[in-house]
Amino acid sequence: MITGARLVLILTLFALPRLAAGAAGSRPPNILFIMVDEMRWNVMSCAGHPLVKTPNLDRIAREGTRFATAYTVAPICGPSRYSFFTSRYAHVHGAIDNSEDATPLPGQVVLPAILKKEGYETAISGKLHFSPRGPAYGFDYFWSDRNEGPGKLPRWPEHVRAKYGKDVNAMKMPGSSPFPDDPLGKDLATIEVQPEDTQVFWTTARAEEYLDKRDRSRPFFLYVSYLEPHSPSLLVEMYRRMFDPAKVPIPPLPEKTSTGTKRTADNRHEVADPAIVRAMTAAYFAKVQMVDDNVGRLLARLKKDGLDENTIIIFSADHGNMLGDHGRWFKGVMHEGSSRIPLLMKVPASHPAAATFNRGKVVNEIVENIDVMPTLMNLIGRPLPRDPGFQGMDLAPLVAGNTAGWKNRAFAERGSCMIRTPEFKLIQTRGRGSEAPYELYDMQRDPREDMNLAGDPKYAKIQAELNRQLEAWLAQTAPLPIMPGVQTKWDDSPAAAADAPVKKRPREKRAPREKAAKHD
Secondary structure: OOOHHHHHHHHHHHHOOOOOHHHOOOOOOEEEEEEEEOOOOOOOHHHOOOOOOOHHHHHHHHHOEEEEEEEOOOOOHHHHHHHHHHOOOHHHHOOOOOOOOOOOOOOOOOHHHHHHHOOOEEEEEEOOOOOOOOOOOOOOEEEEOOOOOOOOOOOHHHHHHHHHOOOHHHHEOOOOOOOOOOOOHHHOEEEOOOHHHOHHHHHHHHHHHHHHHOOOOOOEEEEEEEEEEOOOOEEOHHHHOOOOHHHOOOOOOOOOEOOEOOOOHHHOOEOOOHHHHHHHHHHHHHHHHHHHHHHHHHHHHHHHOOHHHHEEEEEEEOOOOOOOHHHEOOOOOOOHHHHEEOEEEEOOOOOOOHHHHOOOEEEEEEEEHHHHHHHHHHHOOOOOOOOOOOOOOOOHHHHOOOOOOOOOOEEEEEOEEEEEOOOEEEEEOOOOOOOOOEEEEEOOOOOOOOOOOOOOHHHHHHHHHHHHHHHHHHOOOOOOOOOOOOOOOOOOOOOOOOOOOOOOOOOOOOOHHHHHOOOO
8 A cells, every 4th residue: 555655755756857867878977975973963064063174074065065954764873874775764674773683674675786787886995784794785895894795805903903913902002091991981092003094094095995996997886984983982193182172062961870970881872971971072073073084085086086077975974973962972862963964965067967966055954864875876867766665755856946845854763763844853762661752842942852842732733743654654664676687685695796706704703892882
């Protein structure tokens, strides 16, 4: 049965203009998709941040489009990334957590595999965070900063061990961790490695290595996926001293965590100590600027190679970080710090859509990360099939100023779930014994989400209607899209990369810190 909302989506997909249709039959543009991990939407100078300076991200926003009210549909790493690459909500594709057991339902169609079928050469440098971890998922080149991928190309931990003879966690400068016994604060330390050997610089270098060896007869899809600004905050000295914690503003904090003033590994997401929050926030800001420095390297490389003339650039994050809001750190909740993300897009100057995309516009309507994939495919002149299995909407008409029929709302889920409209946000918490299973916020008057209006008789009708929409969304299903020739079977024996056979790599035992990441 097709719901009213799905019918609107299908009709909209039929009606949207195909801005890149003129490019069909000619070589489509390259794609540089830059993903960061755990970056809030507002930690950029172009978004008005008072301390963090991001000239390179600002340049993409100034020369392209910034979506100021973008949300992930699942504020945790793996599910969000699957939604980016499938244009499907998490409860529809089935990957709802970060654990290795939280694999999507069989038959999902992912973006790299689609682009590969369309003739693109595909490469990833950095973090993918799909399960199972062994397959290539349509990537011809797979440089990983962690234990994932086919294992043919060197990984970042192997690089560090080969150069320094020990793991990066063993290279902390003595006395550089001010909170060595705190489950959260111990993530902060200065490491004695060269800047070029840090995770973010290594990831950029592998992207540049790919650009050196790429097949110049084919367009490329290059996915550069930084772990930063996610913890652990192991920084080299030049970044560690970039921000003075004493001058870093922090939100009001509770007097204590749910278990008192001392945290344990089970509640390390709760924060009540201003000193730790200031120090960790200062490190977080430094990591954002480190990302921006490396985005600048990528932009410079595109210009040097003449690739900026024919490359679409996308910058976004899988989710945010609460940074002390509501007494929390990390993500996984529905509040703005966790669920709202940065989203920047720029197209080549010669592209038919450049006149609308490349004018420094700030789009304030609400968008979701599932909207990126249909937008991208339309921009390269290879629109997705008109298939209700793809749940996102093309952003191009919105950028052009056509708001008629735009959904202007976002859903998200991860234990709790939410619906966000321009006026309100309703959060529903299930199965956790919460004393307040609903939270309702007036996002116009209370953007910090300080006053919970749930249960207030004056807002009863609004709460009931938003809850009805939320329940209808949770009940949504979508058929698997059918795209002949696109690989949809992923196991531990992935297709070979372009330049050499892939040998099946034995699974490594997960480190304790990595295992904890599914909760962080």
